[in-house]
Amino acid sequence: MIKPIRVAVNGYGVIGKRVADAVKAQKDMTLIGVADVATDWRTRVLQTKGVPLFAATPKAFDELRAAGRRTAGQLDDLLGEVDVIIDCTPKHVAxxxxxxxRARSLKFILQGGEKHAVTGHSFxxxxxxxxxxxxxxxxVVSCNTTATVRTLSALKRAGLLQRARGTLLRRATDPWESHKGGIMNTLVPEPEIPSHQGPDAQTVDPDLDVVTMAVKVPETIAHLHYWSVQMTRPVDKEEVLDxxxxxxxxxxxxxxxxxxALNAVKELMADRGRSRGDLYEVALWADMLTVQGDELFYAxxxxxxxIVVPETIDAIRALDGRETSGRRSIAAxxxxxxxxxxxFAGNRV
Structure with a gap:
């Protein structure tokens, strides 16, 4: 019997807690533990799930003990027990x-807040x-870049993609931190065109002819993208939907x-029983999608x-190397x- 991939998560925040739950759901993986520095409700919730908690730093080890958290050791102890580490710590910490x-020759996955050059590969x-x-x-690239690559790759596989131009309406902050900051009664344009998401998509697929523009908006539920795509030939709408x-x-x-609207989609995910009401897919309005000759418009x-959680799971399998097919990993x-x-079962678009 093939042993499961031993996985650890460093950083139990917005992404880390979701990745940890997703790892536990996989038949070919086992979650060895989670490392963090927080002494508040986040690590309290983690320990109600029976997941071993490790201190991410020596200072955190003392603070977690002082706060009454049961710790299984420090980060170095955790690294000695795993095959793959997923670093979900804040930007630049990773x-x-x-x-x-690298000192342990350990396989590792970073998130989109880090630069492509740190790993030399984007996923x-x-x-x-x-x-x-x-x-x-x-x-694993950012949420916006993941969505961009998913949709443009689908068009590329169908032989329809020539070039793409997108406008991104970006949420101001994560919902759980909306009391700490964000913006109100204003819009904040990203100061450069292209915004960083287009060049980031090209780290995944250099052949993509893509330009993005972005603006931060005063809401926290999700992002909204509008795209204008020049296709390789005139097609009908049904071919694009296919x-x-x-x-x-x-x-x-x-x-x-x-x-x-965004809130309705999130409510649907909660009604479907998704953990935390999460939407792992790109949710595209099919009836809004418009084709005019060889031009395509959609949102x-x-x-x-x-959205990056299933990608992270697939990245674990890729680095492990026992699964060589993206199609099979995605299906699992x-x-x-x-x-x-x-x-809705039986109600395909």
Whole structure:
């Protein structure tokens, strides 16, 4: 019997706690433990789940003990027990942890807050799984970049993509931190065109002709993207929808469903029993999608807290190297996490 991949998560925040739960749901993985520095409700909740807690720093070890948290050791102890570490610590902290992972020849995954150069590889399962197989490290790109690559890759696989231009309406902060900051009664344009998401998508697929513009908006539920795509030839709308249907991680939503806004989609995910109401897919309004000759226009929603979670699971398998097929890994992850591009059984778009 093949032993499961031994996985650890460093950082139990917005992404880390979701990744930890997703690892536990996989048949071919086992969650060895989680490292963190927090002494508040976050690590209290973690320990109610029976997951071993390790102190991410020596200082945190003393603080966690003082706060009454049961610790299984420090980060170095955890690293000695695992095959793959997923670093979900805040931006730039992960890059500082990389020497620890490399010193142990440990396979590691970073998140999109770090630069491509730190790992030399950027990951979206449908676009770059095979090039990650057996590597020591990869970087799962940001939520916005993940959505961009997913949708454009679907068009590219269908032979329809020539170039793409997108406008991103970006949530101001994560919902759980909305009391600490964010913006109100204003919009904040990202100061450069292209915004960073387009060049970031090209770290996954250098062949993408993509330009993005972004603006921060005063809400926290999710991001909203609008895209204008020059296709390789004139097509009808159904051919475009078929291209998007080729991805299990793109949801096509009919107007008849009444999913008129971001909050309605999140409520649907909660009603479907998704953990934390998470939307792992790109949720694209199918009836809004418009084709004019060889031009394509569409819009979709991106759950900034959840979309990268299935990608991270696939990245674990890629680095481990026992699974060499992105298609098979995606199918296994989707099954374990209840991902299906059919919103309602038997009611395909």
């Amino acid at each position: 890059a500082d942890n990389v020497p620890l992972y 979206v399962a449908e676009a770059s799984f095979e090039t990650a197989v057996g590597r020591q490290a990869t970087r 291209a998007f249907r080729s991805s299990s991680r793109i949801l096509l939503m009919k107007d008849a469903y009444g999913l008129d 979709y929603m991106v759950d900034n807290q959840a 992850t989707d099954l374990a996490m209840g991902i299906d591009n059919d919103l």
